[in-house]
Amino acid sequence: MTAVEPSQSRLVQLDRAQALVPLAKAPFGRVVFSHQALPAIRPVNHLVEAGGDVVIRTHTGMALLCRAALSEVVAYEADDLDPGTRTGWSVVVTGTASLVSDPVELARYQAALTPWGEGDMEHLVRIRADLVTGDRLVRGSTGS
Amino acid sequence: MTAVEPSQSRLVQLDRAQALVPLAKAPFGRVVFSHQALPAIRPVNHLVEAGGDVVIRTHTGMALLCRAALSEVVAYEADDLDPGTRTGWSVVVTGTASLVSDPVELARYQAALTPWGEGDMEHLVRIRADLVTGDRLVRGSTGS
Numbered sequence: 101m102t103a104v105e106p107s108q109s110r111l112v113q114l115d116r117a118q119a120l121v122p123l124a125k126a127p128f129g130r131v132v133f134s135h136q137a138l139p140a141i142r143p144v145n146h147l148v149e150a151g152g153d154v155v156i157r158t159h160t161g162m163a164l165l166c167r168a169a170l171s172e173v174v175a176y177e178a179d180d181l182d183p184g185t186r187t188g189w190s191v192v193v194t195g196t197a198s199l200v201s202d203p204v205e206l207a208r209y210q211a212a213l214t215p216w217g218e219g220d221m222e223h224l225v226r227i228r229a230d231l232v233t234g235d236r237l238v239r240g241s242t243g244s
Numbered sequence: 245m246t247a248v249e250p251s252q253s254r255l256v257q258l259d260r261a262q263a264l265v266p267l268a269k270a271p272f273g274r275v276v277f278s279h280q281a282l283p284a285i286r287p288v289n290h291l292v293e294a295g296g297d298v299v300i301r302t303h304t305g306m307a308l309l310c311r312a313a314l315s316e317v318v319a320y321e322a323d324d325l326d327p328g329t330r331t332g333w334s335v336v337v338t339g340t341a342s343l344v345s346d347p348v349e350l351a352r353y354q355a356a357l358t359p360w361g362e363g364d365m366e367h368l369v370r371i372r373a374d375l376v377t378g379d380r381l382v383r384g385s386t387g388s
Contacts, residue, residue, distance in 0.1 A: 109360055127327035132276050132283040139276040139283065139319040143334050145327075175283040183271035183289075186360045190287050216253055216330045216381060237360060 109186045109237040116152065119234030122180065123191040124148040128216075129178030131156055131227070133197070146176065147212050152229030154193050155200065157213040172197060176227050187237050195230035199223060253330045253381040260296065263378030266324065267335045268292040272360075273322030275300055275371070277341070290320065291356050296373030298337050299344065301357040316341060320371050325381065333380045339372035 123129070128145040144156045154176045174197045181188035200206055209224045267273070272289040288300045298320045318341045325332035344350055353368045 128325060130274065130285070130321060130323075132285045134278075134283065138317055138338060139278065141274070141276045141285065141319050141321045141336055143323050143325055173282055175285050177274060177285045179274075179287050181272060181287055181360075192285055194282060216325075 109239050112236045112238055114189070114191070114234035114236055116232040119191045119232050120148060120152050120229075122189050122234075123154075123178050123193070126178040126180065126191075129154075129176055131225075132175040132177060133172065145213060145216060146178075147209070149226075152193065152232055153195075154227040154229065155209050155213065156225050156227070157209065157215050158223040158225055173230075174227055181237065185239070187239055189234060189236045191232070191234035193227060193229045193232050195228035197225050197227050200226050253383050256380045256382055258333070258335070258378035258380055260376040263335045263376050264292060264296050264373075266333050266378075267298075267322050267337070270322040270324065270335075273298075273320055275369075276319040276321060277316065289357060289360060290322075291353070293370075296337065296376055297339075298371040298373065299353050299357065300369050300371070301353065301359050302367040302369055317374075318371055329383065331381050331383060333378060335376070335378035337371060337373045337376050339374035341369050341371050344368040344370050 124147075126146075128143055130141050130143050132139065132141045134140065144158070146154050146156045148154055156176070173195060176193045177190065179188065179190035181190065200209060206224060213224070268291075270290075272287055274285050274287050276283065276285045278284065288302070290298050290300045292298055300320070317338060320337045321334065323332065323334035325334065344353060350368060357368070
């Protein structure tokens with residue numbers, strides 16, 4: 101028996117299908133990539149394709165992603181954690197980033213993804229969902 | 245004159261001191277590191293030292309951070325973004341990660357940082373605030 105302090109929660113792993121559900125509903129997330137050999141992270145909004153691929157629209161400050169991380173493996177994270185109840189979820193999609201260039205796809209994604217900030221928003225980036233992991237923090241002691 | 249759609253906000257850069265204020269108040273953030281040459285990210289809670297260094301307490305799933313990222317440069321991100329109003333802030337601290345080993349510091353941090361989940365919580369990691377960047381998303385057209 102594992103004792104769990106009343107203030108603590110436990111992590112339940114989500115499988116790929118379970119993890120994609122909250123990710124698709126999340127209003128935004130964070131793209132994680134390397135820039136000049138340093139870890140970099142930036143919040144953006146996204147949409148999730150049926151297969152789990154994540155599409156993000158880059159703004160001025162994200163030009164570095166376009167230059168540095170295309171054809172590189174990046175991670176995309178979203179979460180919704182409640183510090184009060186210590187419950188919630190987090191999901192990470194890891195895979196290769198590529199520029200969306202197909203005009204039909206571009207138009208569809210541009211219509212679906214309104215950028216939050218002003219600026220040059222020319223680039224749409226698809227992150228292939230090679231690996232999808234997720235956790236849910238739930239209250240209570242360990243059950244099966 | 246730059247036209248700004250009514251639905252859009254603009255990004256205002258925060259300096260180091262400005263960025264550390266919301267970070268210190270944030271209930272949790274996300275540590276970004278490399279694991280097996282892939283970008284990795286995990287939500288954790290933190291405290292911010294006076295100089296800006298971030299201290300996090302690692303749980304079972306974070307053992308990889310202890311093995312992989314110590315003496316490596318990692319990033320630590322927190323944000324509070326409101327999808328409704330498209331306002332909020334995000335801050336990133338980038339610097340070298342190191343294990344806290346001093347017994348007095350260990351005791352102080354363990355008292356201050358209650359882990360959210362059960363499990364082996366032996367490691368406290370300090371992320372040196374070599375670089376602190378931040379943005380605030382504000383409403384309205386470009387001022388000043």
